[in-house]
Amino acid sequence: MEIRHVRYFVTVVQEGQITTAAQKLNMAQPPLSQQIRRLEKELGTQLLVRVGKKFLPTEAGELLYERGIELLKEFDDVVDIVKDTGEGLRGTLQIGCVKSCFIIYQRPFAPFMNSGQMYIFRSCQEILFS
Amino acid sequence: MEIRHVRYFVTVVQEGQITTAAQKLNMAQPPLSQQIRRLEKELGTQLLVRVGKKFLPTEAGELLYERGIELLKEFDDVVDIVKDTGEGLRGTLQIGCVKSCFIIYQRPFAPFMNSGQMYIFRSCQEILFS
DNA sequence: TAAAAATACTCCATAGGTATTTTAT
DNA sequence: ATAAAATACCTATGGAGTATTTTTA
Numbered sequence: 001m002e003i004r005h006v007r008y009f010v011t012v013v014q015e016g017q018i019t020t021a022a023q024k025l026n027m028a029q030p031p032l033s034q035q036i037r038r039l040e041k042e043l044g045t046q047l048l049v050r051v052g053k054k055f056l057p058t059e060a061g062e063l064l065y066e067r068g069i070e071l072l073k074e075f076d077d078v079v080d081i082v083k084d085t086g087e088g089l090r091g092t093l094q095i096g097c098v099k100s101c102f103i104i105y106q107r108p109f110a111p112f113m114n115s116g117q118m119y120i121f122r123s124c125q126e127i128l129f130s
Numbered sequence: 131m132e133i134r135h136v137r138y139f140v141t142v143v144q145e146g147q148i149t150t151a152a153q154k155l156n157m158a159q160p161p162l163s164q165q166i167r168r169l170e171k172e173l174g175t176q177l178l179v180r181v182g183k184k185f186l187p188t189e190a191g192e193l194l195y196e197r198g199i200e201l202l203k204e205f206d207d208v209v210d211i212v213k214d215t216g217e218g219l220r221g222t223l224q225i226g227c228v229k230s231c232f233i234i235y236q237r238p239f240a241p242f243m244n245s246g247q248m249y250i251f252r253s254c255q256e257i258l259f260s
Numbered sequence: 261t262a263a264a265a266a267t268a269c270t271c272c273a274t275a276g277g278t279a280t281t282t283t284a285t
Numbered sequence: 286a287t288a289a290a291a292t293a294c295c296t297a298t299g300g301a302g303t304a305t306t307t308t309t310a
Contacts, residue, residue, distance in 0.1 A: 001209060002132045004300095019264055031301045033265065038299095043209070045216025052309060053264055060215040067208045074204070078197045079131060079173070085190040086175025134275095149289055161276045163290065168274095182284060183289055266307065275298080282291065 003075055005039045006068040013065045016054050133205055135169045136198040143195045146184050
């Protein structure tokens with residue numbers, strides 16, 4: 001199972017229908033049906049029951065739906081936070097100081113440094129801002 | 131990004147090395163290197179810094195590592211719980227009763243029923259255990 | 261009969277493997 | 286000299302698309 005399958009399943013439950021769920025997911029209907037069935041097979045569990053044209057979650061399905069939503073939220077959160085940290089929108093500025101100059105070092109330029117610690121740079125040639 | 135990439139990355143950080151991480155993951159070294167680089171590209175961030183033969187996480191990498199571990203735990207938890215529920219190891223037994231017979235109904239046989247509610251079955255022919 | 265799902269294919273992107281070279285200690 | 290990573294290349298699984306048939310309200 002991959003996070004993609006959780007995303008697919010949650011959307012199908014929310015839509016109650018595969019066709020519109022596929023539209024929301026920007027994909028065609030048959031592959032979505034296929035992935036849902038693959039998911040059920042992999043988990044060894046029926047997740048949805050077709051009642052006419054509508055799909056209703058089984059108890060296992062409801063569980064996957066509820067916890068899946070949390071999982072997706074956290075997953076996307078982590079992605080955002082890591083991206084931001086990489087872009088310097090979040091993170092820790094590490095500032096060292098010597099007599100002759102200042103240096104502002106930020107990871108990943110100095111990955112060997114640890115947050116909250118002070119470092120002395122002996123032959124500092126330039127000041128870096130990032 | 132897929133959950134697999136989190137699993138790969140966390141293992142590499144724990145091992146500090148790609149070769150042994152690949153062994154733990156039951157895969158070859160080159161595809162693992164490849165997936166890590168792909169991950170960095172997708173997130174637009176350097177996650178690891180090679181210091182000799184060892185890899186150390188950048189700040190973004192440490193973040194992904196810490197939150198990734200939680201993510202993996204929750205992900206695997208959900209999978210286990212859904213599997214168990216499907217197998218009837220967990221879940222809710224819904225029991226209805228009429229004069230002439232008992233019926234024990236369990237989802238997914240009756241997905242339209244809600245937990246904690248009582249249902250009357252008029253023409254019950256058999257007793258189902260599952 | 262008019263929706264949506266299932267079926268039956270086709271295609272291709274990419275995950276993963278193998279062989280080799282390069283890099284560091 | 287040795288162990289690990291990078292590079293280059295190859296293979297094949299399976300994710301996604303299209304066309305069509307089968308359901309069901």
